[in-house]
Amino acid sequence: MTRYRVDIRVLPRPALLDPQGKAVQHALAALGFAGVDDVRVGKALSLAVEARDTAAAEREAHAMCERLLANPVTEDFVISVVGEM
Amino acid sequence: MRVAVVRFPGSNCDLDALRAAARAGADAFFVWHRERDLGQADAVLLPGGFAYGDYLRAGAIARFSPVMAAVEEHARAGGPVLGICNGFQVLCEAGLLPGALMRNAGLRFVSRPVAVRVEMTDTPFTSAYSKSAIIKLPVAHGEGRYVAAPSVLQVLEDEERVVLRYVGTNPNGSARDIAGIVNRERNVVGIMPHPERVADPAVGPTPGAGVFTSVVQCVELLGGGTA
Numbered sequence: 001m002t003r004y005r006v007d008i009r010v011l012p013r014p015a016l017l018d019p020q021g022k023a024v025q026h027a028l029a030a031l032g033f034a035g036v037d038d039v040r041v042g043k044a045l046s047l048a049v050e051a052r053d054t055a056a057a058e059r060e061a062h063a064m065c066e067r068l069l070a071n072p073v074t075e076d077f078v079i080s081v082v083g084e085m
Numbered sequence: 086m087r088v089a090v091v092r093f094p095g096s097n098c099d100l101d102a103l104r105a106a107a108r109a110g111a112d113a114f115f116v117w118h119r120e121r122d123l124g125q126a127d128a129v130l131l132p133g134g135f136a137y138g139d140y141l142r143a144g145a146i147a148r149f150s151p152v153m154a155a156v157e158e159h160a161r162a163g164g165p166v167l168g169i170c171n172g173f174q175v176l177c178e179a180g181l182l183p184g185a186l187m188r189n190a191g192l193r194f195v196s197r198p199v200a201v202r203v204e205m206t207d208t209p210f211t212s213a214y215s216k217s218a219i220i221k222l223p224v225a226h227g228e229g230r231y232v233a234a235p236s237v238l239q240v241l242e243d244e245e246r247v248v249l250r251y252v253g254t255n256p257n258g259s260a261r262d263i264a265g266i267v268n269r270e271r272n273v274v275g276i277m278p279h280p281e282r283v284a285d286p287a288v289g290p291t292p293g294a295g296v297f298t299s300v301v302q303c304v305e306l307l308g309g310g311t312a
Binding site: 012016017018019020023043068069071073074 | 145
């Protein structure tokens with residue numbers, strides 16, 4: 001078994017209003033960062049996962065996202081197995 | 086007639102809910118979230134608050150509390166379940182109700198009375214109201230914007246499962262002005278407003294009391310409960 005660092009990004013679905021993202025976008029515009037036309041605010045999770053190999057670590061993280069870490073109604077998730085720890 | 090009020094760490098409307106149920110004539114009692122049985126409850130209330138600090142997502146952790154297995158079993162057996170505010174969020178996370186509750190469109194926590202229309206009176210928590218009655222109930226939430234896939238929203242309308250709808254002002258940007266819904270079997274209800282906060286005549290009018298008299302009457306009509 002190897003210990004992998006797995007990073008997970010959870011973001012609100014693009015089709016749904018993300019008022020936090022909108023507020024950040026307006027704040028950026030107010031600071032003069034005019035070129036930003038979309039901001040979405042989500043969460044980043046960093047996990048240490050014991051698994052046989054990278055694929056197993058990713059499968060495990062996928063199951064975690066489906067059961068708990070992301071809401072299937074409102075959020076999408078991206079998993080990256082960053083490397084061995 | 087026995088009503089269980091589930092307490093999660095972070096529940097804060099539990100005592101008001103218990104008193105409102107008791108005032109309606111129920112034998113109401115608390116059930117701690119680590120319990121695995123509901124003490125022969127005829128009906129279950131999931132109160133408002135911030136269970137587990139709303140960590141990860143509101144209701145996401147509470148939904149895996151030991152007590153929730155018993156709540157799910159009670160619901161699947163047709164027993165009445167009401168989730169108020171955070172309780173509604175828990176029911177959505179648990180999959181007992183469709184959809185989800187997201188950050189208010191205006192980003193602010195909204196705490197004030199709002200007008201809602203009682204759309205459906207054939208649920209165990211709204212039967213004491215007249216259909217289409219407009220009542221004022223307080224809301225107090227930061228994440229009350231109901232969302233669901235368009236197909237799910239259509240099903241909710243077609244099956245007449247929108248129980249409460251905001252009229253006039255929509256405080257959170259929820260889809261179709263939804264303030265509360267019921268499951269297909271019509272025994273599990275989730276609402277964002279707080280009827281338990283306006284159910285005691287000592288502090289003013291009691292437009293919320295009907296939620297609790299409804300469930301007491303419904304259970305007694307079904308022959309459940311003797312207390």
